[in-house]
């Protein structure tokens with residue numbers, strides 16, 4: 268079927284964080300909400316149908332995960348990412364963040380060092396610090412409007428700090444890189460040299476734009492699989508974040524048993540009836556929706572790229588290879604952090620994520636969510652242009 272991503276959806280009474288916390292977070296309600304990383308779209312029709320049918324039954328007792336769910340996931344991962352997984356590798360978590368926290372708690376000790384690659388998803392900083400581990404940064408290099416990994420620095424950080432864990436963001440939020448096989452292989456080789464564990468957050472895996480192809484870290488080789496925990500979820504892919512479900516693939520039996528034991532101890536691996544129904548249906552029948560959705564978002568991104576280039580050269584948009592996030596280099600506006608925040612909220616009337624929250628490397632940047640109606644992107648860019656023209 269043909270999906271209509273231009274449909275206006277009434278978000279009243281959905282308790283959506285993106286819409287309903289504007290006053291608390293930004294101090295204003297007249298803003299276009301383009302911050303939290305979920306989509307403005309209705310999800311795939313087969314998923315909505317399956318959820319309705321499930322709701323019709325009217326019983327929501329404790330629920331087990333059926334074999335058909337494991338098969339749907341394994342089928343998806345093989346079709347989409349060319350990775351043949353064993354059913355027993357799949358572990359469960361209410362979200363990717365809880366899984367990352369369980370990995371930190373299980374596989375490192377208080378005081379241990381953990382490497383992350385900023386600018387990066389803000390909770391990476393918090394979960395390391397909140398669990399009394401020490402943060403070590405291997406900042407990405409920003410070269411010619413594109414981000415790269417600094418491999419020499421990565422090896423150096425392992426060597427000098429004794430870190431035993433890397434939290435990888437692949438594809439990378441917010442810079443939109445889809446790491447290549449060569450890049451992933453170099454990361455793996457370095458982690459092998461220093462005997463470090465790779466926790467690979469691949470929540471944006473399904474959102475790569477052709478010709479870029481996401482490669483699961485653990486699919487590189489059996490050696491990579493042995494030291495990697497791969498975190499996937501249907502939440503970003505099919506806009507199901509509110510259902511709170513993710514699956515974690517751990518080929519290494521020892522690591523898997525330790526992970527599952529902690530999940531069981533915390534009673535964290537139970538599931539939600541709707542999440543089971545939605546995930547299975549999405550992985551079996553959501554492919555057509557996703558294809559159209561990615562084409563629609565890609566067109567939004569291309570539109571924005573052209574608009575910035577033609578009308579707002581003061582802001583450089585980093586063209587994403589994956590994710591629906593636009594990383595905007597606003598440094599030429601010459602504003603400090605508070606000034607840039609004020610400009611976006613008070614003058615442009617936009618609710619965006621502040622670059623500084625992704626680490627000091629994000630200073631002078633803003634993150635804009637492009638998973639919205641074309642009309643929303645157009646309106647946002649017009650607001651931005653007007654605010655900038657008033658300052659020119």
Ligand SMILES: Cc1ncc(COP(=O)(O)O)c(C=O)c1O
Pocket residue numbers: 304361362363364365388436440468470471500502508512513
């Ligand atoms: C890289 C990354 N990891 C994890 C999450 C959150 O995952 P979850 O909601 O499954 O905890 C996000 C959400 O934006 C993300 O971008």
